[in-house]
Amino acid sequence: MTVRPDSSSAPVASRLLTADIAIVGAGAAGLATAIFTRRADRPPSVVLLEGAKRPGAKILVSGGGRCNVANARVEAADFSGGRRVPIGRILGGFPPERTVAFFRELGVPLHAEEEGKLFPDSNRSRDVLDALLGEIDAVGARLLTGQRVLDVVPCGDRFRVQTPTMAVDARRVVLATGGRSLPKSGSDGAGLEIARRLGHTIVPTTPALTPLLLADADPLHRELSGVSQPVALSIWIDGVRARRLYGPLLWTHFGVSGPVALDASRHYLRAELERRPVRLTLNFCGGAAFDEIDRLWIDRARARPTASIAATLASIVPASVAEALLRRLSIEGCTTLAHAGRDARRRLAHALDAWPLPVAGARGYNFAEATAGGVDLAEIDPSSMESRIRPGLFLVGEMLDADGRLGGFNFQWAWATARMAAAALAAR
Template identity: 35%
Template structure:
């Protein structure tokens, strides 16, 4: 018999198991994969954005999905605590743009391996197994059942992740286990995910990456101020838009429906409209005897030229010296306000983070224990909590895992 069973060997589960074991608890960690920390090992393009070097308040403000629920956990185990924890395990860290924290080695395996070594040092028992049922008696937890075994314990933590990247083991199993026990599951949907569009210009520019692009997202139903603005890298795909700025933007699009949101790109954000107009005048003068479609090589990537020419309404074969001020104004507007209507999110399986999951109304925010089933705990992405990019989601996993581990 164990004091606690932790289901899921990801960031939240490993942190919880370590924290409980350091309190002297006899802990069993069950993971369906042969290797622990599968998702950690691929996060941040294999570099692992461990946390964000910020105040707890910033983590909460950067969590549009139920950030207030995290107040106790994130203030008790802060980003600084996360950084101290990993540096204490011999993994030096560095802070980059946007206060994002990475291992100095730029190797996500160093984070996952440090957690694994700490588990072994704390004598956490690690077994491979797929939990099929959380066992209860008289309304309280008494253990779990896998395909082949039953493990008894008065505390069980479900830290099985969400439903994104199912190849890493996060396939929604944990939510189904919780639902069987009577918990409300908020429908899972993608967050930090690429966007789909029916605009034929996207596949026409498939593979084109823009390094310095202004991005603005507007909600066409509310017509108020933009729901998101950003600057940085963007990628056109065969289905729509992707890249870091788009993944971040997706977390702000909480009411997705076809046509609800428009992404507007500023293709020349470093130039004011007046400066860009002067640039266009110079380019047109320089190419005055050439066709308009052959005059944009220095201004735009090759793949984008036919699209911008068509959107401008200027005939491709029109000579540059005949282009009017009105035509130039339309071209300027296309360059500063290149719109893409969004039809939806790319599939949940490709999302970095899952929104939705176990309703936080049914979980004690201080202990992460279920309010319905004594002895049942939750941590990490299985909870209906999701944040923006920048290390915030891993910080949430570590903080909620630590809170659960202190109370298992």
């Protein structure tokens, strides 16, 4: 049941509702918590307060309008942030098969695409959101939109949830306010401040899954804007290769985007936050080592001595990339492999192995698909999502210190945390 605040006949400033459970935020995690809780045998009363006029903005824009609802295979290793043990425990309570079954029941069958990404058969995120909102009505949860929660104040063993025009007196409160990504959707970090006031530690946040800006001194990215290519991207922290990620990279007018750059962004930004020296390099040969790449050129020179360096390089990387790299290395592309000297060959092998990406920053929360950092997971009981600091308070979804890689993992986190909280809420 969706109710706009102005649809009430009660004097606005004096409205006070009483409920067993107040949920703050009607994104993926809040909606799912309300549904799962109300499906219990003896369902508690649930009021869901959403600051935006329309709930579920991020569901609508997700997956390029197709909503990558989950992934067919989800493990704690797909997440960063808090410790893996509690993350794994939470995910284990609601594996992807149950997400598939849940959405099938809601009339939204899912199918798997490359790398296990699960999408609705209709390829419409609108269908995902409509199904969730339809179920909110069906289970009898009360959804109030345009009700931005200003604070949650403990009153004895209950809570007072305050908006500018009304208050809800509830036995339990679920915070589901998201992180800071895409703040115009309503998730601007205000919920994290509410959690902080309730005694929680907030692990400093950075954008995650956000495009990276490159320095303009030598704007290779501008020259290659629009070109996509598979790469192995290394993240070097404190001089050591901390991670290597594989996948498509998209060159853009501002820097780099595409799955591998988005996945790298949180690691880069966390290292910067911790003031640790960090740099990124690209390997254009599927992660092959320098010696293997050098050997490849020697073998090719033997097999096809009359082939040009440019033509040979263009069989490894897109032609525009080949041209741009050779120009920067001052290597004549028309030289045949037979005439290419050892020095040129080795410089080329170095470039293909570890091309430096001069990262100058990131596009920030406005372009981020997730938030790294958030409410410290160590302060949450992973078997119930209840706060260890403030009994009766539950926290779910992106506002927690766990962020998934690209591929449906963040929504799966929202569903799994919601299911865990709902089971505990319904049991009490």
